[in-house]
Amino acid sequence: xxxxxxxxxxxxxxxxxxxxxxxxxxxxxxxxxxxxxxxxxxxxxxxxxxxxxxxxxxxxxxxxxxxxxxxxxxxxxxxxxxxxxxxxxxxxxxxxxxxxxxxxxxxxxxxxxxxxxxxxxxxxxxxxxxxxxxxxxxxxxxxxxxxxxxxxxxxxxxxxxxxxxxxxxxxxxxxxxxxxxxxxxxxxxxxxxxxxxxxxxxxxxxxxxxxxxxxxxxxxxxxxxxxxxxxxxxxxxxxxxxxxxxxxxxxxxxxxxxxxxxxxxxxxxxxxxxxxxxxxxxxxxxxxxxxxx
Amino acid sequence: xxxxxxxxxxxxxxxxxxxxxxxxxxxxxxxxxxxxxxxxxxxxxxxxxxxxxxxxxxxxxxxxxxxxxxxxxxxxxxxxxxxxxxxxxxxxxxxxxxxxxxxxxxxxxxxxxxxxxxxxxxxxxxxxxxxxxxxxxxxxxxxxxxxxxxxxxxxxxxxxxxxxxxxxxxxxxxxxxxxxxxxxxxxxxxxxxxxxxxxxxxxxxxxxxxxxxxxxxxxxxxxxxxxxxxxxxxxxxxxxxxxxxxxxxxxxxxxxxxxxxxxxxxxxxxxxxxxxxxxxxxxxxxxxxxxxxxxxxxxxxxxxxxxxxxxxxxxxxxxxxxxxxxxxxxxxxxxxxxxxxxxxxxxxxxxxxxxxxxxxxxxxxxxxxxxxxxxxxxxxxxx
Numbered sequence: 001x002x003x004x005x006x007x008x009x010x011x012x013x014x015x016x017x018x019x020x021x022x023x024x025x026x027x028x029x030x031x032x033x034x035x036x037x038x039x040x041x042x043x044x045x046x047x048x049x050x051x052x053x054x055x056x057x058x059x060x061x062x063x064x065x066x067x068x069x070x071x072x073x074x075x076x077x078x079x080x081x082x083x084x085x086x087x088x089x090x091x092x093x094x095x096x097x098x099x100x101x102x103x104x105x106x107x108x109x110x111x112x113x114x115x116x117x118x119x120x121x122x123x124x125x126x127x128x129x130x131x132x133x134x135x136x137x138x139x140x141x142x143x144x145x146x147x148x149x150x151x152x153x154x155x156x157x158x159x160x161x162x163x164x165x166x167x168x169x170x171x172x173x174x175x176x177x178x179x180x181x182x183x184x185x186x187x188x189x190x191x192x193x194x195x196x197x198x199x200x201x202x203x204x205x206x207x208x209x210x211x212x213x214x215x216x217x218x219x220x221x222x223x224x225x226x227x228x229x230x231x232x233x234x235x236x237x238x239x240x241x242x243x244x245x246x247x248x249x250x251x252x253x254x255x256x257x258x259x260x261x262x263x264x265x266x267x268x269x270x271x272x273x274x275x276x277x278x279x280x281x282x283x284x285x286x287x288x289x290x291x292x293x
Numbered sequence: 294x295x296x297x298x299x300x301x302x303x304x305x306x307x308x309x310x311x312x313x314x315x316x317x318x319x320x321x322x323x324x325x326x327x328x329x330x331x332x333x334x335x336x337x338x339x340x341x342x343x344x345x346x347x348x349x350x351x352x353x354x355x356x357x358x359x360x361x362x363x364x365x366x367x368x369x370x371x372x373x374x375x376x377x378x379x380x381x382x383x384x385x386x387x388x389x390x391x392x393x394x395x396x397x398x399x400x401x402x403x404x405x406x407x408x409x410x411x412x413x414x415x416x417x418x419x420x421x422x423x424x425x426x427x428x429x430x431x432x433x434x435x436x437x438x439x440x441x442x443x444x445x446x447x448x449x450x451x452x453x454x455x456x457x458x459x460x461x462x463x464x465x466x467x468x469x470x471x472x473x474x475x476x477x478x479x480x481x482x483x484x485x486x487x488x489x490x491x492x493x494x495x496x497x498x499x500x501x502x503x504x505x506x507x508x509x510x511x512x513x514x515x516x517x518x519x520x521x522x523x524x525x526x527x528x529x530x531x532x533x534x535x536x537x538x539x540x541x542x543x544x545x546x547x548x549x550x551x552x553x554x555x556x557x558x559x560x561x562x563x564x565x566x567x568x569x570x571x572x573x574x575x576x577x578x579x580x581x582x583x584x585x586x587x588x589x590x591x592x593x594x595x596x597x598x599x600x601x602x603x604x605x606x607x608x609x610x611x612x613x614x615x616x617x618x619x620x621x622x623x624x625x626x627x628x629x630x631x632x633x634x635x636x637x638x639x640x641x642x643x644x645x646x647x648x649x650x651x652x653x654x655x656x657x658x659x660x661x662x663x664x665x666x667x668x669x670x671x672x673x674x675x676x
Contacts, residue, residue: 037439086636092438093354097576098635104569105628112621221565225450228443263458270447277440278432 004135009258010251011138015211017250018145022152022204023227024234024242026197032173032237033193035092039099040079042224043106044198048072048205049121049215050114056122069202076198077191085187103221110217118214127210145207146247152200153243160239165192173237222266226253229273235286244284299650310490318484328486330598331591332477332554335493338590339547341574342497342583343540349581349645350504351536352516353434354442356568358544360449361422363563365545366552367456368418370471371464373411373553376400378473385469386462411478415492415549422545423538430537434530446565457560470559474552489550496543501583503539512536573631577641585643592642601626 023045030038051071055064083102087095127141160166171179172189180186208223209215230249234241249269256265276283317324317331340358347353376396379388399410433444455461457468465471477488503509511532514522523529552558578589604623634641646652 035439037443083632083636090639093348093352093580094635094639096354096439096442097572098632100569100572101576101628101631101635104573105625105632107566108621108624108628112619112625115621218566222450225443225446229447232440232443263454267451267454270444270451273447274429274432274444277436277444281436281440 005258008136008138009254011136011142013251013254014247015138015142015145015207015250016254017247018149019204019208019246020223020227020230020250021149021243021246022200022207023223024230024246025153025156025239026201027228028231028234028236028239028242029169029193029197031231033169033190034084034095036084036095036099037228038197039096039224040083040102040106041197041201042220042222042227043103043110044072044076044079044220045201045205045208045224046110046215046217046220047075047106048198048202049209049219050110050119051202052206052209053119053122053215056124061122061124065206068206069199072202072205073195073198076194076201080191080194085190107217107221114217116217118216118219121209121213121215123213124206124210139211141207141210148203148207149243149246152203153239156196156200156239159196165189169193226266226269229269232273232283233276235283238283238285241283241285302650314487314490315484318486321486326599329554330595332486332489333598334591334594335489336547336550336554337571337574337594338587339493339496339550340544340571341578341586341590342500343543343547344571344575345578345580345583345586346500346504346512346543347536347540348575349579350509350516351512351533353533353537354438355445355537355540356442356565356572357445357449357541358571359563359565359567360445360452361426361541361544362548362551362567363449363452363456363558363560364422364425365415365418365548366558366563367465367471368421368545369411369414369549370474370552370558372396372399372414372417373475374471374473375475382471382473383463383466386467389463392464408478411475411553412480415546418549419542419545422548423542426538426541427534430534434533434537446568449563449568450565453560453563456563465560468560470557470561471552472557474556474558476556477550477553489554492546492550496546497583497587500539500543504583508532508535573627576631577634579641579643579645581645582641582643582647584648585641585646588648589642597623597627 023041026041026044027038030036030041048068048071051068052064055068055071059067079102083098084095087098127139127144129140130137131140131143160169168179168184168189169192171182171184172186176186209219212219226249227246230245231242232245233248234243234245249272252268252272253265256262256268261268317328321328340362344355344358347355371392374382374396376393379393379396382388400407429448433441433448436444456465459467461467477485479485480488480491483491504512511522511527514525514527515529515532519529548563555562574589574593575586577593578585578587601623604618604626607618
C-alpha cells in the first residue's frame with residue numbers, strides 16, 4: 001500500500017470516527033447519569049436518517065437540518081419519558097430490557113412505515129463537493145466531520161464544566177439522591193441529557209449517512225453497538241474518552257476494510273471491547289469506581 | 294387439592310398432549326401449519342428456558358444466545374448434510390477435505406450407529422458451544438450486569454462474522470449458508486413429528502432438575518446477592534461458569550434443532566434480532582419461571598406466526614380498506630405488547646412462580662369469588 005492510499009484511508013477513517021464520536025457521546029452521557037446502556041440510541045440515529053430523507057423531499061437543506069435535529073430530540077425525550085422514567089426505581093435489568101424493547105419497537109416501526117428496502121439518502125450538494133489536497137481527494141463531508149465533531153465537543157465540554165446545567169448534570173451522575181436534596185430537578189436534567197445525546201446523534205447521522213447513501217431499519221444497530229464500545233473504550237461517562245474511542249474505532253475499522261478483512265471489522269470492535277474490559281475495565285479516561293456493599 | 298389428584302391431572306395433561314400429537318400425525322398434510330408452529334415453539338422453549346436459567350435464575354444478563362444457537366446449528370448442519378449432496382451445497386468454493394473424509398467415515402459406519410448420528414450431532418454442537426462458553430466465560434463472567442450483556446452480544450456478533458467470512462467458505466459456506474440439512478430423525482420408533490417435542494421435554498426436564506438441585510440454590514443465591522452468596526461459601530466464579538456453560542449447551546442444542554427444522558441455515562438468521570425474540574419470550578413468560586417460558590414460547594410463536602397474521606393482511610371493512618394493516622404491522626403490535634409488559638406487567642405471565650394446579654384452580658375460581666385473594670394476581674400462584 002502506498003503512503004497516499006494509507007493517508008486516504010486514514011482520512012476516511014477519521015471522518016467515520018467523527019460520526020462515531022458524536023453518537024458515542026450520547027451513550028456515555030446517558031450511562032454516566034442513568035447507568036443504562038441506551039440500546040435505543042442506535043435506532044434513534046437510524047430514525048434521524050429517515051427523518052432527513054423525508055425532510056429533504058420537501059424543503060432545502062438549511063431548513064431540513066434544524067428540523068430533523070428537533071425531530072430527533074423530540075423522539076429521544078419521548079422515549080426517555082415513556083420507557084425509562086417509569087422504571088427509575090426498578091432493578092437495572094428491567095430498565096435495560098425496556099431499552100432493548102424500545103430498540104425492537106423502533107426497528108419494527110421503521111420496517112412497517114418505510115419498508116425494509118434500503119432508501120436512498122438525499123445528497124446535500126455542497127457536502128459532496130470533491131476537494132483535493134495533493135494526491136488526496138475526498139468530499140467536503142470527510143473534512144467537515146472531524147472539525148464539526150471537535151467544535152461540538154468543545155461546546156459540550158464548556159456546557160458541562162462552566163454552566164449551572166452542566167454542574168447539575170455532574171452532580172446527578174455522582175449521586176442521585178444527594179443532588180435531589182440539593183434542589184436539582186433530576187427529571188429535567190435527565191431530559192436535557194437525552195436532548196443533547198439525540199441532537200448529537202442527529203448530526204452524526206447526517207455525517208454518517210451522507211457517506212453511505214442509504215438507510216435501512218437495521219442500519220442503526222451495528223453503528224450503535226460500536227459506538228457503545230467506543231464509549232467503553234474511552235471510559236464510560238467521560239466525553240473526551242468517547243471522542244477518542246470513536247476515532248480509534250473509526251480508523252481501525254476503515255484500515256481493516258482496506259486490508260481486505262471487511263467481514264472482521266465488526267468482530268474487531270467487539271474483540272477490542274472484551275480486551276479492554278479485561279485489562280482496563282474503566283477505559284482510557286474512566287474514573288476508578290469501587291463497589292459498595 | 295390433594296397430591297394424588299394433582300398427579301392425575303398432570304398425567305392426563307401429558308396423555309392429552311400425546312394424543313393430540315398422534316391426531317396431528319394422522320392429519321399431517323392438512324395441519325402442516327399447526328405442526329410447524331408447535332415444533333418451532335418447542336425448539337424456542339428450550340432456548341427460552343436456557344436463557345431463563347442464566348438471566349432469571351443466576352442473574353447473569355447475557356445476550357449471546359444467537360451466537361451459541363448458530364454454533365449448534367452450524368455444527369449439526371455440517372455433520373448431517375449427506376455426502377451425496379455436499380457438492381451441491383458447497384457449489385461455490387468446494388468443501389474442506391477434512392470434513393469430507395470425516396463425513397465419508399461416518400457414512401461407512403454400521404446402520405445402528407448411523408441412526409444415532411443426528412442426536413450425536415446435536416450433542417456435538419452442544420459440547421462445542423459449551424467449550425466456547427467455558428473459554429469466553431473466563432474473561433466475560435467477571436463483568437457486571439450491563440457490561441456482561443454487551444460483551445456477550447459482541448461475542449455473538451463475532452461468531453456470526455466468523456461464520457459468514459470468506460475465510461470459512463469451505464466449512465460454513467460463508468455467506469451462502471448451508472442447505473439440504475436432513476429433517477428430524479425418528480426417535481423410539483415414534484412418528485418423526487414427536488422428535489422435537491421429546492428432545493425439548495428432555496432438555497427442559499434436565500434444566501429443571503438442575504435448578505432444583507443444590508447448584509440451582511447456589512444460582513439463586515448469586516442472583517439475590519453475590520456478596521452474601523460468596524460469604525455463605527458459594528464459589529461465585531465456578532457457579533457462574535457452570536450456569537453459563539450449561540445454558541450455552543442447551544441453547545446450542547436448540548440451534549441444532551432449528552437447523553433440522555428449517556432445513557437450511559445462513560449466518561443472517563442468527564443476528565441480534567433472534568436474541569431479542571428470545572428475550573421477548575422470556576420477559577413475557579416471566580423472568581425466573583420455567584413454566585412461564587415454556588408457555589410463552591408456545592403463545593408468542595403461535596400468535597406471531599398464526600393468530601396475528603391478519604395484521605399483515607390488508608383489512609377491508611364495508612368496502613373501505615384500512616391502510617393501517619400491511620406488512621410489518623404485526624411486529625409493531627408485538628413490540629408495543631413487549632413494551633406494555635415491560636412497563637406495566639413487569640412480572641410477565643407467571644412472574645417468578647411456577648405453574649401449579651392449585652394456582653390454576655385459584656385463577657379459575659377468581660371471577661366467582663367475592664374478593665380475589667391477594668397474591669393470586671398476574672397468573673397462577675404458588676402452592
